[in-house]
Amino acid sequence: MSAADRPVLPGASAPASAPERRTRWRRRLPWWALVTALALAGLLWVFPFIWMVSASLKSPAEIFAGGLSLIPEQLRLDNYSRAWTDGSFRVYLLNTVIVTVGTVVIVVVRCALAGYVLGRYRFPGSRLILGILVATLFVPTGYTIIPIVKLSMQLGLLDQLSGMILALAGGANVASILIYAGYFRGLPSELEEAAVVDGAGFWRTFTRIMLPLSMPVTATVAVLTFLFTWNAFFLPLVFSFSNPALRTVSVGMQAFVGENSTDWSGMAAAGVISLLPIVALFAFMQRYFVEGIAGSVKS
Known part of the structure; x- marks a missing residue:
C-alpha cells in the first residue's frame, strides 16, 4: 500500500x-x-x-602568536590573580561599585521627580525648561569639566569619592527625564484625583502611587545610568589624578601600561572582571529595560 x-x-x-x-x-x-x-x-x-x-587565559607571547585563535594552549589563571592583586583591581572595583550605586540613586530620584513634574503639571515656563534640557544634549562634555573641577576644589571634594559621585550625577540626564515624563504623562489622571480625595499631598502621591507604578521606567533609567557611570573615564580620571587609590576600573586599566611594555594578558583579565557585573546586571534586568523603553515610547 x-x-x-x-x-x-x-x-x-x-x-x-x-x-x-x-x-x-x-x-x-x-x-x-x-x-x-x-x-x-x-x-x-x-x-x-x-x-x-x-x-585573559593566555600568556602575552601567545596573544600575539595566536592571532584570532580562541583556544589557549595553556590556561593562565594567574592573569586574574595578577589583575586582582598586583593591578589593585580589588580596590578599583570597590570604588566603581560605590560611585555607580551612589550615582544611580541620585539620578533616579532626581530624574523621577523632574519627569513627574514635567509630565503631569503645566506651569509657566515648562516648555522653556524642556527646551533648555534638550539643548544641553549638544553641549560637549569637555566644556563642563573645567567648572566641575573648579567647583569641586572649592568645596573640597576633588580628592573624594563623594565628589566624583556628585560630578557624575550632576549632569542634565535629559534622556532619563524625558523617559520619566513620557511615562507619567500616559498615566490616567484618576489616580491623582483618588489620592487627593484620600488626603494625599504631592510627596505622598509621588512616593506611594506614581513611583511604584514607574518601576519598569526606573529599571531602564537605572540600567542606562549604571552603564554610563561604570564605563565613565574622563571625570574619574580627573578626580583620581592626585590620588590613584580613587581610580575606577576604566581608569585602572592604565596600571597595565608601562613605559616600555604593556601587560596585555593582565589587561584582558581586568577587562573581563570589569565587564562581568555589567553583563550580569543586564541579563537580570533586560526584561524590565525593554518594558520601560516600550512604555515610555508608547506614551
Whole structure:
C-alpha cells in the first residue's frame, strides 16, 4: 500500500506530498536566510568579548602568536590573580561599585521627580525648561569639566569619592527625564484625583502611587545610568589624578601600561572582571529595560 492510499485517522493531517514540501521549503527559505544572517552578525558582534576572555587565559607571547585563535594552549589563571592583586583591581572595583550605586540613586530620584513634574503639571515656563534640557544634549562634555573641577576644589571634594559621585550625577540626564515624563504623562489622571480625595499631598502621591507604578521606567533609567557611570573615564580620571587609590576600573586599566611594555594578558583579565557585573546586571534586568523603553515610547 502506497503512502497516498493509506487511510487517514480522525484528527490526523494527511502527509504532505513532495510538491507541497518543496513549496513549504521555498516559503521558509527567506526566514532561514534571515536567521542565518542574524546569527552570523551576532557572532561577529560578540567576537571581541569572546577573544578578550580567551586572551585573559593566555600568556602575552601567545596573544600575539595566536592571532584570532580562541583556544589557549595553556590556561593562565594567574592573569586574574595578577589583575586582582598586583593591578589593585580589588580596590578599583570597590570604588566603581560605590560611585555607580551612589550615582544611580541620585539620578533616579532626581530624574523621577523632574519627569513627574514635567509630565503631569503645566506651569509657566515648562516648555522653556524642556527646551533648555534638550539643548544641553549638544553641549560637549569637555566644556563642563573645567567648572566641575573648579567647583569641586572649592568645596573640597576633588580628592573624594563623594565628589566624583556628585560630578557624575550632576549632569542634565535629559534622556532619563524625558523617559520619566513620557511615562507619567500616559498615566490616567484618576489616580491623582483618588489620592487627593484620600488626603494625599504631592510627596505622598509621588512616593506611594506614581513611583511604584514607574518601576519598569526606573529599571531602564537605572540600567542606562549604571552603564554610563561604570564605563565613565574622563571625570574619574580627573578626580583620581592626585590620588590613584580613587581610580575606577576604566581608569585602572592604565596600571597595565608601562613605559616600555604593556601587560596585555593582565589587561584582558581586568577587562573581563570589569565587564562581568555589567553583563550580569543586564541579563537580570533586560526584561524590565525593554518594558520601560516600550512604555515610555508608547506614551
